[in-house]
Amino acid sequence: MPQISMRDAINQALHQEMARDERVIVLGEDVSGGAGGSSGTRDAAGGIFGVTKGLLPRFGEDRVIDTPISESAIIGAAGGAALAGLRPVAEIMFADFVGVCMDQIYNQIAKFRYMFGGKSTCPVVIRTAMGAGMNMGAQHSQTIYPFLTAVPGLKIVVPSNACDAKGLLIRAIRDDDPVVFFEHKALYPRKAEVPEESYEIPFGEANLVREGEHATVVAIGRMVPFAEKALDALAKDGITCDLIDPRTLSPLDEDTILESLDGTGRLVVVDESPPRCSVAADIAGMAASRGFSLLRAPVAQVTAPHAPVPFSPGLERLYVPGPQRIEAAIRGVIAA
Amino acid sequence: MTLDARALARAYRTMKTIREFEERLHVEIATGEIPGFTHLYAGQEAVATGICFDLGPSDYIVSTHRGHGHCIAKGCDVSGMMKEIYGRRDGLCHGKGGSMHIADVTKGMLGANAIVGGGPPLAVGAAIACRQRRAGNVSVAFGGDGSANQGTVFEAMNLAVVLRVPAIFVFEDNGYSEHTGAAYAVGSRDIAGRARAFGMPAEKVDGTDFFAVREAMQRAIARARAGEGPSTIEATTTRYYGHFEGDPQNYRAKDEIARHRETMDCLTHFRARMAQDGGLGVAELDAIDREVLALIDRAVAEARAAPLPGADELTTDVYVRY
Numbered sequence: 001m002p003q004i005s006m007r008d009a010i011n012q013a014l015h016q017e018m019a020r021d022e023r024v025i026v027l028g029e030d031v032s033g034g035a036g037g038s039s040g041t042r043d044a045a046g047g048i049f050g051v052t053k054g055l056l057p058r059f060g061e062d063r064v065i066d067t068p069i070s071e072s073a074i075i076g077a078a079g080g081a082a083l084a085g086l087r088p089v090a091e092i093m094f095a096d097f098v099g100v101c102m103d104q105i106y107n108q109i110a111k112f113r114y115m116f117g118g119k120s121t122c123p124v125v126i127r128t129a130m131g132a133g134m135n136m137g138a139q140h141s142q143t144i145y146p147f148l149t150a151v152p153g154l155k156i157v158v159p160s161n162a163c164d165a166k167g168l169l170i171r172a173i174r175d176d177d178p179v180v181f182f183e184h185k186a187l188y189p190r191k192a193e194v195p196e197e198s199y200e201i202p203f204g205e206a207n208l209v210r211e212g213e214h215a216t217v218v219a220i221g222r223m224v225p226f227a228e229k230a231l232d233a234l235a236k237d238g239i240t241c242d243l244i245d246p247r248t249l250s251p252l253d254e255d256t257i258l259e260s261l262d263g264t265g266r267l268v269v270v271d272e273s274p275p276r277c278s279v280a281a282d283i284a285g286m287a288a289s290r291g292f293s294l295l296r297a298p299v300a301q302v303t304a305p306h307a308p309v310p311f312s313p314g315l316e317r318l319y320v321p322g323p324q325r326i327e328a329a330i331r332g333v334i335a336a
Numbered sequence: 337m338t339l340d341a342r343a344l345a346r347a348y349r350t351m352k353t354i355r356e357f358e359e360r361l362h363v364e365i366a367t368g369e370i371p372g373f374t375h376l377y378a379g380q381e382a383v384a385t386g387i388c389f390d391l392g393p394s395d396y397i398v399s400t401h402r403g404h405g406h407c408i409a410k411g412c413d414v415s416g417m418m419k420e421i422y423g424r425r426d427g428l429c430h431g432k433g434g435s436m437h438i439a440d441v442t443k444g445m446l447g448a449n450a451i452v453g454g455g456p457p458l459a460v461g462a463a464i465a466c467r468q469r470r471a472g473n474v475s476v477a478f479g480g481d482g483s484a485n486q487g488t489v490f491e492a493m494n495l496a497v498v499l500r501v502p503a504i505f506v507f508e509d510n511g512y513s514e515h516t517g518a519a520y521a522v523g524s525r526d527i528a529g530r531a532r533a534f535g536m537p538a539e540k541v542d543g544t545d546f547f548a549v550r551e552a553m554q555r556a557i558a559r560a561r562a563g564e565g566p567s568t569i570e571a572t573t574t575r576y577y578g579h580f581e582g583d584p585q586n587y588r589a590k591d592e593i594a595r596h597r598e599t600m601d602c603l604t605h606f607r608a609r610m611a612q613d614g615g616l617g618v619a620e621l622d623a624i625d626r627e628v629l630a631l632i633d634r635a636v637a638e639a640r641a642a643p644l645p646g647a648d649e650l651t652t653d654v655y656v657r658y
Binding site: 084 | 428429433437439442447449459460465468498658
């Protein structure tokens with residue numbers, strides 16, 4: 001099976017879905033790029049991270065739409081087009097920019113179906129790049145999925161590897177509900193084995209990345225490879241854990257987490273977001289209410305601090321939960 | 337294009353239906369039987385009717401919090417609307433939307449919208465879908481003078497120009513953005529001028545004149561169908577009631593509404609035009625009045641008698657599948 005990067009896996013998913021269904025359109029800032037430039041070169045960017053490269057030459061300007069820097073118009077246009085029968089994949093260049101178009105996401109597309117009494121569908125996918133680790137500062141580095149996970153009507157996807165990213169994005173495009181698809185910037189170049197053919201990964205089904213006996217580790221996005229590193233280190237001391245990647249935060253596969261907890265009795269949740277009202281807090285709360293009798297130690301949450309993402313590389317390294325902090329948290333719950 | 341008697345009757349019936357729907361709501365809301373927030377469209381009927389007159393179910397409109405008139409003009413079922421406003425299970429949105437979220441996608445009515453400036457970006461998206469379909473359909477964004485100050489509206493107008501999509505922006509300047517005068521809140525008070533600055537043609541029309549509104553809309557539709565992109569229509573009008581029902585309107589001069597009812601009434605204007613040009617006689621117009629009153633009576637009676645949603649419906653329709 002070919003090894004390809006997460007960037008290429010997402011690009012492949014977009015190519016395959018656009019070829020399969022002509023209702024699928026892509027829109028956003030620089031998704032092709034170059035329009036109106038002095039060189040006349042189109043597909044000059046293919047998205048700022050190159051994820052949408054090659055779509056315009058293949059599918060044309062009617063379906064691959066470069067927009068002005070107007071996030072509200074991008075998401076609103078995607079929502080209106082979806083109500084009118086298309087299946088738009090809108091790109092918000094950096095997840096931080098969701099702040100600019102929050103109304104269109106949580107008041108408009110998330111609520112249409114309910115407000116209209118179930119008589120409409122709004123099959124929009126919002127793809128957006130997130131995460132710290134590239135010294136991009138406080139407005140280009142956040143993992144803002146917690147506050148969108150809180151919105152009824154949205155589905156939230158956070159892939160941790162190339163293979164999942166492809167299957168989850170194909171599922172998202174075929175889904176009749178609005179989906180926000182978070183792509184961690186640091187994972188774009190990471191390669192994995194990815195089948196060339198089209199495939200779907202269902203929502204609400206967590207991936208049991210590793211099996212073990214001493215604790216349950218739930219990790220999100222880039223925290224999954226970091227947790228694997230931590231587990232590699234712990235293996236030398238004979239410590240093994242279940243490592244669960246929820247893959248979708250809404251819906252959340254609570255049962256897989258609780259089943260694992262039934263065997264281990266100890267839970268560590270790893271989330272790159274700040275701690276308050278985070279997905280880590282949400283999962284810890286779920287475990288405390290649904291799995292209280294299974295717990296043999298307090299739940300540990302490994303998160304970023306309650307602070308914006310700093311710029312200076314040394315500070316940013318401290319900000320992001322890394323393998324060592326995860327390892328220490330696992331040792332902590334086992335010792336408790 | 338001149339209208340035959342049948343078409344004139346349709347125009348008058350639509351305006352009269354909107355008027356009586358709203359006048360009746362004003363009365364019924366005072367009884368306390370209707371829950372929530374209601375924003376009445378009375379006074380502005382010629383705009384919705386003139387704009388929607390030549391649209392079909394495959395053309396789209398996106399409406400506002402003051403949306404009843406747009407819904408009726410776009411063909412939404414009056415009884416279904418009334419039930420929705422009463423919060424009933426058989427309402428157009430099963431009682432989950434209410435006055436501010438009435439929608440009927442099958443009629444091309446993509447929703448009233450309680451966020452000022454929320455609709456125009458959606459209308460541009462529907463216009464993208466129209467362009468893709470290549471069947472000559474158009475997409476209309478309704479907004480008021482208040483929405484003309486929202487950044488989302490400017491984003492939508494610019495995007496529509498950039499993509500040359502068949503979108504038509506309609507601004508109904510009724511003089512007030514909630515409780516603040518447009519004379520204060522709309523710098524320059526020239527909304528059409530703002531639209532022109534984005535690179536699209538814009539017309540200012542008398543929003544109390546059905547014929548003027550419709551003719552401006554016909555020009556905008558022709559441009560859209562010819563692939564020439566978006567247009568804007570700024571219609572000057574007035575509202576007969578407050579921002580919402582219960583608004584004491586102490587920001588308006590005591591005689592303003594009475595004066596506007598006297599001088600700016602679209603139904604009176606329409607009847608005067610008929611008396612002058614012919615087309616429909618007084619007897620025919622009066623017959624429509626009676627027909628409409630009966631329709632509204634029936635809608636209210638049906639809404640009152642309709643069942644409320646069951647508790648089991650609280651969490652349905654959040655997702656297609658979850």
